[in-house]
Amino acid sequence: MSEARxxxxxxxxxxxxxxxxxxxxxxxxxxxxxxxxxxxxxxxxPYVGVILQFPLGLGFVGVxxxxxxxxFLLTLPFARAALGLGPKPALPRYFKRRFLRVFPAYYAQFxxxxxxxxxxxxxxxxxxxxxxxxxxxFFNIGWAPVxxxxxxxxxxxxxxxxxxxxxxxxxxxxxxxxxxxxxxxxMVTVLYRAWAAVHFGPESTTAAFLAASQLxxxxxxxxxxxxxxxxxxxxxxxxxxxPAPWLLDLMVVLGLxxxxxxxWKVVLASGAEYWLGHWSMLVSPLVIGLCLSVAVLGVYxxxxxxxxxxxxxxxYFLGLISYSLYLWHFIVMQQVQVLVGGPYDExxxxxxxxxxxxxxxxxxxxxxFLIERPFYRLKSYREIASQ
Numbered sequence: 001m002s003e004a005r006x007x008x009x010x011x012x013x014x015x016x017x018x019x020x021x022x023x024x025x026x027x028x029x030x031x032x033x034x035x036x037x038x039x040x041x042x043x044x045x046p047y048v049g050v051i052l053q054f055p056l057g058l059g060f061v062g063v064x065x066x067x068x069x070x071x072f073l074l075t076l077p078f079a080r081a082a083l084g085l086g087p088k089p090a091l092p093r094y095f096k097r098r099f100l101r102v103f104p105a106y107y108a109q110f111x112x113x114x115x116x117x118x119x120x121x122x123x124x125x126x127x128x129x130x131x132x133x134x135x136x137x138f139f140n141i142g143w144a145p146v147x148x149x150x151x152x153x154x155x156x157x158x159x160x161x162x163x164x165x166x167x168x169x170x171x172x173x174x175x176x177x178x179x180x181x182x183x184x185x186x187m188v189t190v191l192y193r194a195w196a197a198v199h200f201g202p203e204s205t206t207a208a209f210l211a212a213s214q215l216x217x218x219x220x221x222x223x224x225x226x227x228x229x230x231x232x233x234x235x236x237x238x239x240x241x242x243p244a245p246w247l248l249d250l251m252v253v254l255g256l257x258x259x260x261x262x263x264w265k266v267v268l269a270s271g272a273e274y275w276l277g278h279w280s281m282l283v284s285p286l287v288i289g290l291c292l293s294v295a296v297l298g299v300y301x302x303x304x305x306x307x308x309x310x311x312x313x314x315x316y317f318l319g320l321i322s323y324s325l326y327l328w329h330f331i332v333m334q335q336v337q338v339l340v341g342g343p344y345d346e347x348x349x350x351x352x353x354x355x356x357x358x359x360x361x362x363x364x365x366x367x368x369f370l371i372e373r374p375f376y377r378l379k380s381y382r383e384i385a386s387q
Contacts, residue, residue, distance in 0.1 A: 001078055001106075003093040006149075007171075011362065012224035013300075014060040014175075014310075014311045015306050015307055015309075015310040015311040015322065016069060016072075016073065016296065016299055016300060016310070016319075017310075017316055017317035017319035017322075018309070018310030018311055018312070018316045018318065018319045019067065019069065019232075019253045019296070019299060019306075019310045019319070020044070020063070020095045020319045020322045021060035021063040021067070021310075021317070021318025021319030021320070021321070021325075022058040022065075022067055022309075022315060022318065022319075023063075023066050023069070023322065024066075024322035024323075024326045024329075025055075025062070025120065025318055025325070026055045026059035026060075026061040026062035026065075026317065027060065027063060027152070027326060028059070028329040028357075029056050029059045029064070029077075029323065030055065030056065030057070030058070030059025030187050031329060031333065032059050032333065032353065032356055033055070033057065033059075034332050035240060035330075035334070035337070036349065036352060036353075037266040039056055039349060040053065040376040046194070047379075049362065055258055057266065057268075057306065058260070058263045058267075058268070061156055061260075061263060062169055062287065064158060064218075064259075064288045064289070064292060065161070065284070065292055066326075066336055066385050067159075067218055067221040067222055067289075068221050068224060068228075068289055068293050069157070069225060069235065069296060070162060070222060070225065070298060071162065071221065071223065071225025071226045071228075071229070071293075072226065072228050072229045072293065072296050072300075073224035073227065073229070074162075074166055074230065075166065075169075075173070075226035075229035075230065076229045076233070077089045077237040077264070078167070078169070078170045078173060079173045079230045079232075079233040080168065080233050080236075081170070081227050082170055082173035082174055082217075082230075082233075083173070083174070083175070083233050083234065083236075083237045083239060084237070085233060085236060088170075090357070095163075095168070098160075099136075100375040100376045100377045101375075102156065102159065102160065103209065104233065104371050104372065104376075105323060105324055105327060105367055105368075105371050105372050106137070106153070106156060106327065106377045108367065108371045109150070109327050109328065109367070110134055110149070112332075113125070113149060113150070114150075114242045119335075119338075120331060120334075120335065120339065121128075121334045121335070122149050122150050122151075122329070122330075122331050122334070123149065124149055125376065129146065130146045131205070131286045133146035133149065134146070134149070134206040137153075137156050137157045137160055138157065139153070139154070139157065140154050140157065140210045140211075140214065140363045145210065148291055149353045150327070150330065150331055151330065152326060152327065152329075153327075154210060154213065156380065158214060158218060159292040161214075161215035162219075162222045163216060163382035165215070166226075167248070168296075169181060169226065173229075175234055178227070178368035180362055182223050182224075182227055182358070183257065184221035185198070185219050185220060185222075186220050186286055188216050188219055189216065189217060189218070189219045189220040189285050189286065190282050190283060190286070192212070192214075192217050192219075193212045193217045193281060193282045193285075194277065195215060196208060196212035196214075197212060197275065197276055197277030197282075198277065199211070200212075201275065201276040201277055205272060205275045205276065207302075208275040208276060210241075210257075212275065215287070218270055218285050219285075220286045220287065221285050221289035221292070222287040222288075223289070223326060224290050224293040225289070225292075225293050225296065226313070228294075228296050228297045229269070229291060231297065232297070232301075242301045242302070245302075245303075245304060248298045248301050248302060248303040248304070248306070248321050249290060249303050249304055249305045250298075250308075251294050251295060251297060251298030251303065252295050252299055252305050252306045253305065254291070254294065254295075254302045255291050255292055255293070255294035255295025255296070255298060256291075256292075256295050256296075258287075258291045259287070259288045259291045259292060262291075266280045267280055267284060268304070283306055294299065304311045307386070320328055320367055320368060321361070321367075321368040321372075323358065323362045323368075323372060324363075324364040324365075324367035324368045324371075324372060325361070325362075325364040326363050327367070328360065328367060329360045329364070332356075332357075332359055332360045332363050333356050333360065335361055336355060336356060341361075
């Protein structure tokens with residue numbers, strides 16, 4: 001029994017890697033629809049069309065899933081140490097791994113865009129201030145923020161902010177302290193989002209979105225992910241059995257379906273008012289973060305549905321290249337349109353979608369193997385399966 005448990009745990013981590021791949025692919029689908037508007041699978045395909053349409057219209061929820069997964073996975077060793085189940089993580093090694101996980105692929109993309117110049121639609125001439133801001137990932141922050149050349153980069157300083165903040169949370173990861181830390185984190189999220197709507201809403205919805213989406217405005221999602229990690233470690237501490245298989249499957253299904261219902265029925269219904277201070281904007285990270293953290297728990301504990309959906313070979317590979325997929329997908333789709341030229345607009349989705357998927361996955365795979373993997377080695381599916 002003692003030898004089987006680590007193998008099972010590796011399977012669960014494989015499923016979480018696959019879940020990250022699904023999150024990145026959802027963001028890809030969302031931006032594909034943005035660049036190819038007018039797709040209505042919900043009207044074309046009976047019954048299941050609504051489900052297929054969801055990632056095209058609301059695939060931005062993949063970013064929320066990234067935040068929850070980061071909170072969960074990074075908190076696990078800190079929570080284990082706080083509960084006396086293991087040694088404290090070595091902070092120099094922790095920060096080194098975080099740097100190598102994020103910056104090499106980002107820097108590679110940044111300098112490729114700079115060197116290629118105006119051929120990239122996202123290219124902009126850099127002032128000394130904006131160049132330094134990009135090198136430090138210090139954009140979309142402050143009263144006169146520097147906008148990133150690639151729109152999806154706005155999430156990177158949010159993630160990095162949490163990486164820096166997490167060690168400060170470690171002393172509060174004991175069972176009698178964490179509920180208070182979680183409560184404060186939820187309050188910070190709501191209050192910060194309300195402040196951002198008041199101060200940036202009159203400028204534009206884009207300014208309000210970028211301001212509200214900085215780390216304080218998404219802290220609840222990281223905190224719920226961290227809460228799930230602490231729950232995992234507390235079960236180990238108290239030697240409690242994990243929930244029954246049917247309950248784990250229910251956790252995954254409800255944890256993924258309920259955010260979809262929330263986004264479809266509440267967020268979309270609020271329309272343009274959402275980023276201008278609508279009540280749903282204030283609490284959305286709480287609702288989505290709670291639901292997704294329940295799904296993550298179910299996947300980690302070995303849900304059969306979670307294993308089937310997220311631990312198969314293809315989805316696991318998507319998870320491996322998910323960071324490069326996230327970085328490159330939007331500008332690759334833009335450049336495909338540039339290369340094809342005028343005839344591109346006349347092509348059907350039966351041509352443009354496979355073309356977009358193929359080119360994006362190809363570039364993401366090259367970025368992963370040439371840049372990410374040498375700096376931050378992740379295990380292949382074959383290595384996982386053989387353990």
